[in-house]
Amino acid sequence: MDNNHYYNASDLGKFGKIADYQQPLADKFFGWYGEVFADGALTAREKSLIALAVAHAVQCPYCIDAYSSDAYEKGYNEAQMMEAVHVAAAIKGGAALVHGVQMMNKVKEIAM
Numbered sequence: 001m002d003n004n005h006y007y008n009a010s011d012l013g014k015f016g017k018i019a020d021y022q023q024p025l026a027d028k029f030f031g032w033y034g035e036v037f038a039d040g041a042l043t044a045r046e047k048s049l050i051a052l053a054v055a056h057a058v059q060c061p062y063c064i065d066a067y068s069s070d071a072y073e074k075g076y077n078e079a080q081m082m083e084a085v086h087v088a089a090a091i092k093g094g095a096a097l098v099h100g101v102q103m104m105n106k107v108k109e110i111a112m
Contacts, residue, residue: 007061045074052081053088
């Protein structure tokens with residue numbers, strides 16, 4: 001079996017080690033990250049579902065892993081989580097399609 005992968009689930013647990021090479025910036029990031037996910041105008045629970053959707057939109061396997069667990073632990077069920085993924089997919093798909101306007105504009109420009 002080939003154990004050489006770009007993404008290894010065990011690497012998620014090593015995330016804190018990003019501080020090894022730049023402690024001051026890592027401290028700032030983790031402080032900010034913690035504040036972002038604290039209760040505010042949105043609850044930490046709501047932010048977890050948003051993070052799950054965004055994780056799929058940016059296609060980060062570590063984030064998908066982390067926020068699938070987090071959202072489930074915060075009380076979201078499979079249907080709610082999958083609906084959030086569909087929202088992310090619809091936005092990402094729409095973003096790709098709307099950029100087709102740029103292609104149409106360019107083709108009109110060069111076809112003249």
